[in-house]
Each structure stands twice: as C-alpha cells, then as structure tokens.
Amino acid sequence: MDQNILGLAGKPALVIGGGFGIGKASALLLARAGANVALADVIEERAQTAAKEVEALGVRALALTGDVTDMKTALRIVDEAVKFHGSLEVLINMVGMATWNELMDIDEDVWEQQMLINLRHHLYIGRAAAKQMIKQGSGGRMAFVASVSGIYGAPLHGAYGAAKAGLMSLTRTMANEWGRHQIRVNAVAPDVISTPRHPGNMTPEQAQREGVLLGRMGHPEEIAGALVFFVSDLASFVTGQTLIVDGGVHAAFPHFAGIQNAFQRSKQG
Ligand SMILES: NC(=O)c1ccc[n+]([C@@H]2O[C@H](COP(=O)([O-])OP(=O)(O)OC[C@H]3O[C@@H](n4cnc5c(N)ncnc54)[C@H](O)[C@@H]3O)[C@@H](O)[C@H]2O)c1
Secondary structure, three states, X not given: OOOOOOOOOOOEEEEEOOOOHXXXXXXXXXXXXXXXXXXXXXXXXXXXXXXXXXXXXXXXXXXXXXXXXXXXXXXXXXXXXXXXXXXXXXXXXXXXXXXXXXXXXXOHHHHHHHHHHHHHHHHHHHHHHHHHHHHHOOOEEEEEEOOHHHOOOOOOEHHHHHHHHHHHHHHHHHHHHHHHHOEEEEEEEEXXXXXXXXXXXXXXXXXXXXXXXXXXXXXHHHHHHHHHHHOOHXXXXXXOOEEEEOOOHHHOOOOHHHHHHHHHHHHHO
C-alpha cells in the first residue's frame, strides 16, 4: 500500500483562513495527508485551536494571527510560515466574504472592501509564496477559493462576483507566469456549502427545487477535498483551472425544466 499517495507527507504548507470552516477543514486534511501546517487567521483563538487539532494528528503546526487584507500583515504571515518550516511548498488561501447589495446601492467603500478581501491579498500572498518557491527551485502548489458567483451573473453579489471572477483570472495568470518554475495554481468555485458562518439547512425537497443534483448542501470538508487534490501529486499536471464544487447545481442546462415540461406535454398529446 502507498502510504503517501498524495505526495504531501512532510510537505511545508500554509493555510490562510485556516482557523474555521473550509480553511480549518483544509488544514486538518493536509495534516491527515502528513503535511506540516502553518495556519493563519484574523481571530487568534481560532488559529490556536485549529493548530492544536492539527498537531494532534502527529504533524508540526504553527498558529499565526493577522488580517491578510493588510499587505504588510499578509507578507509577515508568509515570512513567518517560511521561518517555521524552513521552506514553503503548499499554499491554500481561502479568505473571502460576500456582501449582498444591488448594483444600484453598492457604495465605493463596500466595493473596495470586497476587492480587498476577495481578490487583492491573493496577489500579495501568492507572489510572496511564489518568490520563495522559485528561490527553492523545486516547484510549488497553490489553491484558492473562488465562487460560482464569479462565473455566472450573480444578482446581489455584484462586487463579490466581480472580485471572485478577478481571482479566477489571477489564478490563470499566475499559472501562466509561474508554470515554468513548476508552480501550479488552481481554484475551487463552491456553491451551497453549509459552513459554520453560513449554516444553510436545505431539505432534500428544497435542494431538488434549487437544482442540487445530489439533493443536499455541501460540507466544508468537501471543498477541502478539492483544494487538497489540487495541491497533491494527483494533480501534478493540472494548473490554471477552476473546479466547480456544487453538488451538480451548475451541471444542468438552464432551460432543462422547461424542456422537460414541454416534452411531457407533447407526449400527452
Ligand atoms: N459557504 C459557501 O457556500 C461558499 C460559496 C462560495 C464561496 N465561498 C468562499 O469560501 C471561502 C470560505 O468561506 P467560509 O464560509 O468557510 O468562510 P469563514 O468566514 O467561515 O471562514 C474564513 C476564516 O477566515 C478567517 N478570516 C476572515 N477574514 C480574514 C482576514 N482578513 N485575514 C485572515 N483571516 C481571515 C475567519 O476568521 C475564518 O476563520 C470564502 O472565500 C468564500 O467566499 C463559500
């Protein structure tokens, strides 16, 4: 049996937003695959608690605290992770947050804040991590969390969707510019995930009405699975991609229900 099929055992990893929800699930999954994990969160207690849980899985863990929307703090966090591990090979950054506003009502502050928390820090953090990986000369793996709101028109998610679309574009550009250094950069676009902050509770009937083919909401661990796949050896030839993880919502042809109804009517005569 191959104990290290993901190729992550002993790898130095950094998870930003790792104290809670999808980030914490990612940190724990990396640890189960044998990676050593530095994790950062804006809330110190979350970072400390998550780091203890990671350490309990038998790997090295470090809790870092800071708001990554501040560029200096973001760079300090990457720096501290590198000092802790002595190197850096894996980055998962899932920090992001949505506001709900119609385009007519979004003021400049909200727009700027959405760009900051969903897009800009990914440049600073990704670039700092890439510089370190290029210096090491043995490649690297990065994975980010976008959203289906960045792929489709997303009423009330105007700023969020634009920022997440920017993040998917940034992912592809990073993959283009850093591929020659064997740095792979990918993203996951979730939908209908029940996180502690966003605990939707869909009944199977609601899920069916909303087009979730699997008939339920997803869990943070199911986004973590896709993120860890991207940073694992299993994805060694995958870069510049965004994977939708949504229980099948976006697999359906939008007019399918209408076509099905028309088909039924035609059969009835
Ligand atoms: N839940 C969904 O259905 C869904 C759907 C699409 C996309 N997403 C995306 O998934 C990601 C994670 O969502 P979540 O609901 O797990 O988030 P969350 O808010 O529950 O968890 C994020 C973690 O990051 C930390 N954090 C927040 N701002 C930070 C900052 N500025 N600096 C450092 N740490 C910070 C928080 O303290 C928290 O521990 C986000 O990017 C979100 O946009 C979620």
